[in-house]
Amino acid sequence: MDLHARLEDVFRQVFDNDHLTLRDDMTATDIEGWDSVAHINLMFGIEQAFGVRFKGNELADMKNIGELKQFLSGKVTA
């Protein structure tokens, strides 16, 4: 499974939506249910799935899903 599909799987679990499709230009406002509680679930879900650890609220500073994918691809291949 490639990075995009793995990330999409995490998002589907966290947002309880089997039909959620990620696009690189998406932000929090594009995804229903992305509140502060979901944000923490998402951070932990990504950390667990990709074996990474965000510094503080690093995830919140990312511009969109594309930037998150770039971050993850750098960490995962490193």
Added chain:
Amino acid sequence: MASAERNAPDNLSRAGRGTISFTSEDLAEFSAASHDRNPLHMSEHYARATPYGEPVVFGILGVLAALGQLPDRPGRRLQSLSVEFRNPLAIGLSYRVDVSASSPDRETVKLYDATRLMMKATFAFAPGEACTRPMQDDEVPSIAEARDRTKADLTPGTRVNGTYGPGRQEFSQVVDRWGLSEKSATSHQIATMMWASFLVGMELPGQRAVFWRLILNFLPELESHDLPFDYEAVVQELDERYDLLHTTGTLSSKQTTGATAQIWAFVRQDSPQPSLSRVTELLPPSQRLSGKVALVIGGSRGLGAAITQALASQGCTVSMNYHRSTQEADRVRAGFGTDSDRIMLLQGDAADAEWCATARQTLLDRYGKLDMLICNASPPIRPLPFAPERMAQFEAFLAGSLALVTVPMTSFLDTLTEQEGWSIVLSSTFVSELPAEFPQYVTTKCAVEGLVRWAALHYPKVHHLIVRPPKLLTDQTNTTMGRQGAMEVEQVAAALVRHLCSAPRSQNAEILETFELQQEPSPNRDPCEKPGPDARQPARDQPIGTS
């Protein structure tokens, strides 16, 4: 509080849909059975100073209710349980149940607040016999009050141990109430779930806990254990980024392990208290408002308390209204020491016209006038799905919240006209940010702003001011994520009072939405002069992050 009426769990078709609700009696019964007496669930006074505003349902009670929704499973026994507590369950609300099976021995129960997922519990079963038999003995809890452990007390390796068994009579009542006797979970397994609640709510972390995740594995040896169980739990990690505690625990008897647990719980921080010293740091004391009389509706906590402090620090006489928070009101007043007579406490419901009439008379008798009315009070603000099944809650919030502005305004606008005084209403930047989870709050604040514009036209001698602070650090936002980017209430209060001192007259309703202040104004400088820029502004909009 919720209706006391208690009904058996709704029948569930195999398709897996029904509803569940919880009453205060359910919580009391579960507390007596599990010995979990965490005040977040059992004390209205305690819960009021948390982000939830009122007692919430024990997470494990939600799990037991979910278990009761599963079909009977003869010849099977529960093997493991995995739970995600997404959001706390409220008393009196009806939650939609969704049951799905990923295999014949693995079922997931989800509880929804309309469309919002609140809890997800996955039960795994294996061949075996299960029966719920009555407890033989009435077990005494090893501790009677929830420990108050701060983050400093929760270093990795911190270990607790003791003995555990549920209350006999109440245990049977819980089993009957939620229809658990045929659900392939044994008495000892149900007792183990109650222990997890006890461990989190009373021991690790204890009083400050907000349950987040749980994994329980039940071993066959559990069934041969005698009660009470021996338990031991160890802190594995405290994740400082999110104040999240990871604990592992075991239940055993005669050195034989019967169940293991992995538990994650948030450790809530202290309730943020408005600080008079911080107010005076931002707004040096003066007598600029000496001789003025203000009434602050909802003045004992959060922003209201900081506004009370800021007004009184400038020599203003403040009547501070509060409804239930007597201790907090006393604390604000006591903070002024020998000048505490600047603050008069007015306890009561400001949404009640009769109370406002009495308060008006009291103020006129004592001071002969009112110069400023500040409407700051609000019912607790919790996420609310915009869905037909939540319209009763939506309308109740709207009515309750509006009345806390309309009733005081109708009672005091004529008095304010006589003094050419100020009518100040607290709104929010949410009127433009429009967050998805608070439609009731956005609607209320937009309505309130409309009323102020109307009042500005028809009560032209009064200065009308709408205050739109950003997200503030208060009891309501005192969560791991809520604190991030939240502005301190003292800054808003100081900026508001500075504005009252210096603002020119306006024919229209004015909007105050910038709260920049100089950090350390010179002592020789006019404390109410126009402020300069300040770096303490909320973080920039966060595209992925949420507030």
